[in-house]
Amino acid sequence: MIKQVPNPLIEVHDLTVSYHTKPVLWNIDFSISKGQLVGIIGPNGAGKSTLLKSIMGLIEPQSGYVKIFDKNIDEIRDRVSYVPQRESVDWDFPASALDVVLMGRYSRKSWFKRYTKLDREIAFESLDKVNMKAFANRQISQLSGGQQQRVFLARALAQQTELYLMDEPFAGVDASTEESILQLLIKMTKEGKTILVVHHDLQTAFKYFDWMVMLNTSLIASCPSADAMTEEVIQNTYGGKLPLLSTISNLIKQKNLPIRE
């Protein structure tokens, strides 16, 4: 069930990505249109985060390409926000919540300048949107997991872009926070923003997202949520990897073979 859309905002074209020379994503090919709340769903090790990082240009693909706004990611980095996994950083770092959110106001043209008053206002606004304004001056090491997650979200909001890529933003947050984050994301998509969310919970996924990208090393589905809710799609996503692909992946890693000619 793979639906290609006309005039896509994101176009992932035949993307194959390796991790330590072993292919973890095979021929991923889909497109996303503007204003969607998209869930990237799949079992552990399906390559969800790898896909997000490849779209963000953090991992070099073996073959294929990604176009955002019809451009290469390096040309439009200031139009995309990225929320990494919470575990990817050391929260003992000496910084306050506001310091982290201000990072979102970093601009390549004025990297040597101090943050302006406007930057600070936007940062506070972003913290307010995730109900963290009261914690602005709190040191990040003293925040709970859910609060840290919200600080990361606020940092992305502070970037004020049209496209958001979020890696497991619901991991480790309690139910009420999850709900309030979800409402925020829905509001943002209504304003015309496009949001891609890596999510591990199939149960809630169908409720949350307009569009689903179902992954299991290869792409199983990319379509409106309602269409993805078939037994076949779910079976293919969670029912184990294609045995032939696994064998070939191992062979490629073992012999260090090139996937691209």
Added chain:
Amino acid sequence: MNAFWIILTASLVSICCGILGCFLVLRKISMIGDAISHSVLPGIVIAFLISGSLSSVLVIIGASLMGLICTFLIEFFHRTVKIQSDAAIGMVFTFLFAVGVILITAYTGNIDLDVDCVLHGEIAYVPLDLAETGTFLDSFPTQPIILSILSLLILIFVFIGYKPLFLTSFDPEYAIAIGISTSLWHYLLMAAVSVTTVLSFESVGAILVVAFLIVPASTAYLLTDKLKLMILLSCVFGILSSILGYYLAAYLDGSIAGAISVMMGINFAIVFAYTKISSKKLQKIKSDPALNS
């Protein structure tokens, strides 16, 4: 007056190292700082053999390049050859240091640079080496002048580059995502560390400079969770240890750089014990159910 110049020199080394050390500690690459400080040795010796002096600009650049080569080699062994990073560090710096020691021994007649200087520097001789510029500076020793300039440069570097340094240290992946070149800032930092170790070489040697880089920064890290305060505290602890270390060395009649490192260690131990005790108190408060609701 001698005491003043020696303490001033040690304090200036502490300031340079204290600032850079904070970033090394936060980026979890303290041991790369260690590796750089060891591996500038062959650079210094070769440059010394060619130019015959320690303080020419050419020597500083040449020897600093060796520090950068060391980081490149470590990267190469880790990324391309796929050797685990700690082993790569251990292999590279010992090799470069060994080459340096062999060169010193082989040309022992040609240079007034001996193994003792490599180990703990000759800060005691700092006041004797007066500047020869032909200006009013001539009544001052060379080392403090050079180190003052270096401190200033490092301050400017950290002040201007504060945002990207902060970002790439905290969340390198995000930094790349918003278009900051993490490797550029990494190597700028490494270059700064290299220059600092080269210029500190005469006063504290190639090995003890590690103490100046890491110990005060870690002490400050224990005490605060604000980066700017951490940098400030790191310098303060370094200066404090320099003063106390000088008098300890004078009292025992031993190496000044060695004594300063010991004072830094004691400093760290006291702060460590203090945070340990206060965090126990904190835990007691936290575990009190009445306050925890």
Added chain:
Amino acid sequence: MLETLKEFFSFTDANVTFVMIGSILIGASSAVVGCFSVLRKRALIGDVISHSVLPGICIAFLLFNSKNPFVLLGGAFLSGWLSIIWVDYIERNSNIKSDAAIGIVLSVFFGAGILILTVIQHSGNAAQSGLDHFIFGNIASMLRQDLYVLSGMSLFLLIIILLFYKPFVYISFDRNYAVSLGMPVRFYDFMLSSITVLAVTVGIQAVGVVLMSALLITPAVAARFLTSKLNYMLLIAALISSVCCIIGTFISYTAPSMPTGPWIIVVLMLLSMLAVFFSPSRGILINKWRQQKNYRKILEENVLKLLFQLCEKTGFKEQEWNISQMLDKRNMGEQQLKQTLRRLEKKGLVEKKSAEWTATVNGVIIGKRMVRLHRLWEVYLTQYLKLPSDHVHETAEAMEHILNPELEAQLETILNKPEFDPHNSKIPYQDE
């Protein structure tokens, strides 16, 4: 030079023989212990220990005013142990990360050592000369009784490792598994740490405190490149290290002013680099060469495929093709094409008739196979990965060179020997 070499290895000088045996044992024991540190990803722990033994040695000397090896080594052993405990303690009880903890303990202990050493030197104590040998090592000028002690300790180390080989392997590879087996893991940790400290204390006699970590790490890394079996790794590391220790000792024997340690390390590094670059299984130059070979194979297969496709187009009426016809069909460098054709000619896969090329029977088999694999993979991608048919060509171009006969058979079975590819080209099977 040759004379000294002869003299050195003739063993007429009894002292030389002892020094030789001593260096072999010291080198071997450090290398074997080092393998375990490297495998446990704690390579730099040796660096901490070796820097930290200096104050121990100096304090022991001050207390007993003697250079008796047992006294000095005892002091070294104690302060080495203390440093490990400190690193562990700092890591566990604060948010300081392991790299900083290592750096702190290493530099402070070493600073203390230097302070005490300089105090001793300035005190004018006549017996102190020689203490600084610990800094860069010097086997050659060592007294015979010291050598006895060191060799004895090295032997002891090797025996311990032999005895506890299995548990050490378990806790190095998968500590949690060892715990689940009910092994006394903490006891073995303690043992392993103790022998590391002991190996360092012994090894600093040869290479000194600053360079000791190399004697632990470098042979282990080199050996890892030469084998992936642990027992061989230990043997090879011991061998490499012993050889380098002998060479280093020989150098300082011929030139007594030369420090032993740095020479051992330099030789060790050079030898290890040979392993790293030229190891038949993992050497990076060998890998480069293999990639180059694989690249050529791909080129050759592509040209055979090209010839087959050209024939296929004409319904196999035309079998001979000139260079420009080939270049029209496939975008590649003219020079590259000609070189590849020449290589194929040598292998008897193509023949040249005047200016035209044709594939031999064997060449056709390969070309046909490439076309088949390419099209089968395209079918697989459209059927199993649900890719649109205009997106499958590029990957198939690469996969045709990767699929081996077993995978090919699997592919045929699961696809049920399809007749056409997604672009409606006929799939050529071998028996047709």
